[in-house]
Amino acid sequence: MDALILLVSFLVLMFIGIPVAYAMGLATLITALWIDIPLEAVMLKISDGMDDFALLTIPFFVLAGAIMSEGGVARRLVDLAKVFVGFIRGGLALVNVLASTLFGCLSGSSVADTASIGSVMIPQMVKNGYDKVFATNVTICGSVQAILVPPSHNSVIYSIATGGTVSIAALFMAGIFPGLLFGACIVGLVLITARKRGFPASEVVPLRQALKIALDAVWGLITIVIILGGILSGVFTAIESGAVACVYALFCTVVIYKEYKWRELPKLVHRVTKTVAMVMMVIGFAAGFGYLMAIMQLPAKATEFFLHVTTDKYMMLLLINVLLLLLGTFMDMAPMILICTPIMLPVVKAMGVDPVHFGMIMLLNLGIGLITPPVGPTLFVGCAIGKVTMEEVSKELWPFYGAMCLALLIVTYVPALSLWLPRVLGY
Amino acid sequence: QQKQVWKAADVHPLGYPTIEAIQRMGKKIEAETNGRISIQMYPSMQLGGEKEMIEQAQVGALQITRVSVGALGPVVDDLNVFNLPFIFRDEAHMRKVIDGPIGTELLDKVSASSARLIGLGWMDGGTRNVYSSKPVTKPADLKGLKVRMMGNPIFVETMNAMGGNGVAMGYNELYSALQTHVVDGAENNPPSYLTANHYQVVKVYSLTGHLIIPEIFVFSKRTWETLSPEDQAMLKKHSREAQMEQRQLWDKMVGEATEKLKAAGVQFVAADKPAFYQATQPIREKYGAKYAALLKRIQDTK
Amino acid sequence: MRQAYRTAMEWLYIACIAMAGVAMVVITAIIPYGVFMRYVVNSPASWPEPAGILMMILFSFVGGAAAYRANAHIAVGTLLNMVNAQNRRRLEFVGDVGMGVVGIFMTKWGIQLVQAVWHNTIAEFPDVSVGVTYTPIPIAGVITLLFCIERLWLGQPSADSFTFRDQPQID
Numbered sequence A: 001m002d003a004l005i006l007l008v009s010f011l012v013l014m015f016i017g018i019p020v021a022y023a024m025g026l027a028t029l030i031t032a033l034w035i036d037i038p039l040e041a042v043m044l045k046i047s048d049g050m051d052d053f054a055l056l057t058i059p060f061f062v063l064a065g066a067i068m069s070e071g072g073v074a075r076r077l078v079d080l081a082k083v084f085v086g087f088i089r090g091g092l093a094l095v096n097v098l099a100s101t102l103f104g105c106l107s108g109s110s111v112a113d114t115a116s117i118g119s120v121m122i123p124q125m126v127k128n129g130y131d132k133v134f135a136t137n138v139t140i141c142g143s144v145q146a147i148l149v150p151p152s153h154n155s156v157i158y159s160i161a162t163g164g165t166v167s168i169a170a171l172f173m174a175g176i177f178p179g180l181l182f183g184a185c186i187v188g189l190v191l192i193t194a195r196k197r198g199f200p201a202s203e204v205v206p207l208r209q210a211l212k213i214a215l216d217a218v219w220g221l222i223t224i225v226i227i228l229g230g231i232l233s234g235v236f237t238a239i240e241s242g243a244v245a246c247v248y249a250l251f252c253t254v255v256i257y258k259e260y261k262w263r264e265l266p267k268l269v270h271r272v273t274k275t276v277a278m279v280m281m282v283i284g285f286a287a288g289f290g291y292l293m294a295i296m297q298l299p300a301k302a303t304e305f306f307l308h309v310t311t312d313k314y315m316m317l318l319l320i321n322v323l324l325l326l327l328g329t330f331m332d333m334a335p336m337i338l339i340c341t342p343i344m345l346p347v348v349k350a351m352g353v354d355p356v357h358f359g360m361i362m363l364l365n366l367g368i369g370l371i372t373p374p375v376g377p378t379l380f381v382g383c384a385i386g387k388v389t390m391e392e393v394s395k396e397l398w399p400f401y402g403a404m405c406l407a408l409l410i411v412t413y414v415p416a417l418s419l420w421l422p423r424v425l426g427y
Numbered sequence B: 001q002q003k004q005v006w007k008a009a010d011v012h013p014l015g016y017p018t019i020e021a022i023q024r025m026g027k028k029i030e031a032e033t034n035g036r037i038s039i040q041m042y043p044s045m046q047l048g049g050e051k052e053m054i055e056q057a058q059v060g061a062l063q064i065t066r067v068s069v070g071a072l073g074p075v076v077d078d079l080n081v082f083n084l085p086f087i088f089r090d091e092a093h094m095r096k097v098i099d100g101p102i103g104t105e106l107l108d109k110v111s112a113s114s115a116r117l118i119g120l121g122w123m124d125g126g127t128r129n130v131y132s133s134k135p136v137t138k139p140a141d142l143k144g145l146k147v148r149m150m151g152n153p154i155f156v157e158t159m160n161a162m163g164g165n166g167v168a169m170g171y172n173e174l175y176s177a178l179q180t181h182v183v184d185g186a187e188n189n190p191p192s193y194l195t196a197n198h199y200q201v202v203k204v205y206s207l208t209g210h211l212i213i214p215e216i217f218v219f220s221k222r223t224w225e226t227l228s229p230e231d232q233a234m235l236k237k238h239s240r241e242a243q244m245e246q247r248q249l250w251d252k253m254v255g256e257a258t259e260k261l262k263a264a265g266v267q268f269v270a271a272d273k274p275a276f277y278q279a280t281q282p283i284r285e286k287y288g289a290k291y292a293a294l295l296k297r298i299q300d301t302k
Numbered sequence C: 001m002r003q004a005y006r007t008a009m010e011w012l013y014i015a016c017i018a019m020a021g022v023a024m025v026v027i028t029a030i031i032p033y034g035v036f037m038r039y040v041v042n043s044p045a046s047w048p049e050p051a052g053i054l055m056m057i058l059f060s061f062v063g064g065a066a067a068y069r070a071n072a073h074i075a076v077g078t079l080l081n082m083v084n085a086q087n088r089r090r091l092e093f094v095g096d097v098g099m100g101v102v103g104i105f106m107t108k109w110g111i112q113l114v115q116a117v118w119h120n121t122i123a124e125f126p127d128v129s130v131g132v133t134y135t136p137i138p139i140a141g142v143i144t145l146l147f148c149i150e151r152l153w154l155g156q157p158s159a160d161s162f163t164f165r166d167q168p169q170i171d
């Protein structure tokens, strides 16, 4: 009953047109009044939901992306990418997915990934003749890779949730092939869609011109070198890399390419501020919403109910997939991992599922949950960055769900995909 | 009378000594009140970290929460005395202090403060030791090493005084930071070193024993004021029992964790504690000045 | 009176964006400073990280209220686009009232939260009250409420408002 009030009031408020973030907030407050939870606690949860160092990647990368887009850095990088993949139909969409694979090595957060790749790639894709909604969808779906490709801070949380019995290094290694498989599924979909909808392909670039483009893009490429090199060598953390990227992008734009007009900067900050603030409000109010779900013990109760339905291993994994997708729709990843792992893991472990493999199933499920309506931080960020509405995006997401579910089923039913690498490496 | 369910929260997973102790207390209270009062446990940071749990108890959304004194010190200043390095000779000394009049006085100070909390009892949080890739037996060994500390100036400065460079950093980022050498080491008790998997990255555990910080469990004053004096007394009585029970569980866990760490190839190294004690004297002088009398009494506790 | 309120809201919006924008730029500067201190000078500064987070929370709440005036929040328009103009106006009215209610909640219980934790200090900054870190909630609540009154009373800001002057001239 209590849970119903929370969900129904949220849906009603959202459909009468109240901004999603505030609809979540109002539904949470109404329900808190109903079940007699002090509203101060909801307020503090809304604020604490934003109180996370990892979230700083959002302002950093949205800002860096905007500077790179307007300052000519992004255009040069995309020109270079076109040299390699431009002749393929849908080539830029492929670049987008590959950028997520690469960037997934850095952030471990699909929200940050969408914010950064999206603010660079979506405008460029649109300029090159792609449909805005398609560009946004490729970005948000591709970004789920970031959760699997190491390092992933959600793997660390999963390891903590297992009481440290699962090695983080094993989880990191286990994520590589499922991450690549996921990327491949999206790539496959992109290639099919590109052929069907006749997306642009450019001519093969002559060598001399290709060299010129490469030379011009060198300064932009250094951004990637600085970020990757800085993290791998331990100069800064993945989160700090965002701020460093901002400073370097500004340097590049102003000192090297000299394309930027200073009077445009306040406008850029104005725009980025609104985008980031609105994303952060979604995250904050969603934290309040999730808090009430945790207080009502909704995930735990639902899980226990599901776990009593079957004793067949494959049926159980399917049910868990369905349940995680449903719950992941309404709750953020970290609390879901912390709540569900201790309940689900003993059951599936008794059925012979490896905990490392189960970690991959869980992360992928919850990752997909981040982009399914009505509540999905990655989905919201994608809409905000791509300047498209939820309806437009949702309507065209169906084929992507198909590709993602295919990846999910393979990851679920082919344990070797997750377990082969960590075993070979002896974890 | 109306049925009550007290919400209790902890950052640790089910089965952890602090949780187990509170759950056993809940069972006893439920039996004694014939089910009128029971305790619902929210483990594993389900309701947030220690700072957030304290605040939820302050506004009455939670009834019981167990936190480190490191987290409650910023709320009730008197507790900060326990955050100083080397104020206890060892864990046995610390237990004497929290079981005795000093422990009771500090709990009362929590209840009397403006924090909107009632101090129920203490728990053992073990001894914190430095871990890194190389042995740390004396202050000179820490030179140039970046060591992650909890985000409170006392702890960061303690590490600086011990000879290293203290770095405040979130716990979730720590594993990756150790792996990529953004930091060279960290410090914690054996069970946390084990369960956070940090032993897989850095394998030398040096027994510096610089911090022995007890944990405390508190009750929301908002709910406390609605309880009958009999219920209040009953809760106090069971809290004391929980305090005593938890340490048995804790000792068992530390023993098991140490065994597992040794089996995993972790090197345990004895450290020159007097040298570190000397090195951290300025910290006790700087931050301990206002508790001088209390510090003297702690030292005199035999 | 109407014009005066409109002008006041215009300036309030500018103030929100200016504050949030400056906060964002400052965060972007202090985090690399932290890297510099730790890696180059080898004397880690422990304040940039928590300070950055506090400023992010401040600019999120204030910027979030401003984004409401700019109509920039993600919302679902399915139902609004299905009904006729009159019903659409009714729904929008209800929606704006809902926003006002959130503003009132944030103000009232935000202030009570600030009071409840006023004597807590921040671990990293022992001289600052935790209450201060929660003040953005009631502040954003009041601002949201003021913008909500503007919407209900005067309608959306005009097209030449500063609110909409954020698109790049060149692309």
Ligand code: NA
Pocket: A104, A105, A106, A107, A108, A109, A145, A146, A147, A148, A149, A150, A151, A152, A153
């Ligand atoms: Na990742």
Ligand code: NA
Pocket: A328, A329, A330, A368, A369, A370, A371, A372, A373, A374, A375, A376, A377
């Ligand atoms: Na979702």
